[in-house]
Amino acid sequence: MPALVYDFTDFSGQLGVPIDGILGFPFFRETLLTMDYPGRRLVLAPAPTTAGAPKPAPRTTSLAFNNERNTPLIPVQMGAESFVVLIDSGSDGSLSLNPAGLHPRFAHGPRAGTLITSLTGDRQQLTGRLAQDVLLGTHTIAQPIVDLTDQLSSVGGELLRHFTVTFDQQHKLVTFVRDSDGAVTMEPRRNPGLSFARSPVYWRVLSVIPDTPAAGLPVQAGDLCVRINGEQVEKWTFDRYAALVKSAARITYTFLRGAREIDLEVPVCELVP
Numbered sequence: 245m246p247a248l249v250y251d252f253t254d255f256s257g258q259l260g261v262p263i264d265g266i267l268g269f270p271f272f273r274e275t276l277l278t279m280d281y282p283g284r285r286l287v288l289a290p291a292p293t294t295a296g297a298p299k300p301a302p303r304t305t306s307l308a309f310n311n312e313r314n315t316p317l318i319p320v321q322m323g324a325e326s327f328v329v330l331i332d333s334g335s336d337g338s339l340s341l342n343p344a345g346l347h348p349r350f351a352h353g354p355r356a357g358t359l360i361t362s363l364t365g366d367r368q369q370l371t372g373r374l375a376q377d378v379l380l381g382t383h384t385i386a387q388p389i390v391d392l393t394d395q396l397s398s399v400g401g402e403l404l405r406h407f408t409v410t411f412d413q414q415h416k417l418v419t420f421v422r423d424s425d426g427a428v429t430m431e432p433r434r435n436p437g438l439s440f441a442r443s444p445v446y447w448r449v450l451s452v453i454p455d456t457p458a459a460g461l462p463v464q465a466g467d468l469c470v471r472i473n474g475e476q477v478e479k480w481t482f483d484r485y486a487a488l489v490k491s492a493a494r495i496t497y498t499f500l501r502g503a504r505e506i507d508l509e510v511p512v513c514e515l516v517p
Contacts, residue, residue, distance in 0.1 A: 305381030
C-alpha cells in the first residue's frame with residue numbers, strides 16, 4: 245500500500261488531538277467501510293460478494309462513484325445543474341464548491357471567511373449561503389453554506405455528519421442513510437472573526453476576518469493567545485471550542501504583549517446567516 249511520509253505536528257495542533265497518520269480510501273478497498281457520523285463510530289465488515297445496496301427507503305440513497313483512481317467522486321445536483329464532488333471525510337467543512345462552469349446563486353455572500361489550514365497549505369475561505377438547494381441522491385440539502393474553491397468540489401464533515409455513509413468499493417457504491425426525514429438544514433455559521441494555529445502552550449492568530457467586530461479591535465495576525473475565558477488554551481479541545489463559538493455572544497481572549505497579558509472581549513457574529 246503506498247504511503248505518504250508527513251510530519252503531522254501542525255495538523256495535530258489544529259485539531260487538538262495527536263495525529264500519527266492518515267488512512268487513505270484505497271486502504272479499505274476490500275472491506276465495507278461505514279462511517280456512522282451520528283453514532284460517532286467506524287464500522288468495518290467483509291465486502292459483499294454481490295451488490296448490496298439497501299432497499300430503497302425515504303432516508304436512504306445509494307450512488308455509483310468513480311473508483312478508477314480509488315477516489316470517491318459522486319454526482320450531485322444544484323438546481324438544474326449537475327457537478328461532481330469528492331467525499332472528503334477528512335474535512336470538517338460543508339460543501340466546497342468550484343463554481344467554474346456553474347451558475348450558483350447566493351442568498352448571503354459570498355464573503356471573506358477564516359484561514360483554513362490543511363496538508364496542502366493555508367488558504368482564505370470565501371464563503372456564503374446558496375439560494376439553491378443541493379440534491380445528494382434523494383436527500384435535499386436546503387440552501388447549504390458553501391466555501392468557494394478553485395480545486396475539486398467536495399463535501400466534508402459539516403454535511404456528512406447528518407448521515408451514516410457506507411462505501412462498497414467492490415461494487416462502486418456509496419450509500420447515505422439519515423435517521424430523520426426532511427431536508428438537511430445548516431445553521432448560521434458563527435465566528436469571532438479570528439482564526440488560529442494551535443499549540444499546547446498558545447494559539448497564534450492566523451488571520452482577522454475583514455468586516456467583523458474583531459477587525460476593529462487591537463488584534464492582528466501573529467498575536468499569541470494563552471487563555472480563553474480565563475482558561476489556558478490547552479484545556480480547549482476542538483469540539484469544546486466549536487461549541488463555545490456556536491453558543492456564546494462574546495469570548496474573552498488573553499493575548500501576550502511582550503511580558504504583559506491583555507484581555508480582549510470579542511463579540512461572536514454570524515459570518516453567514
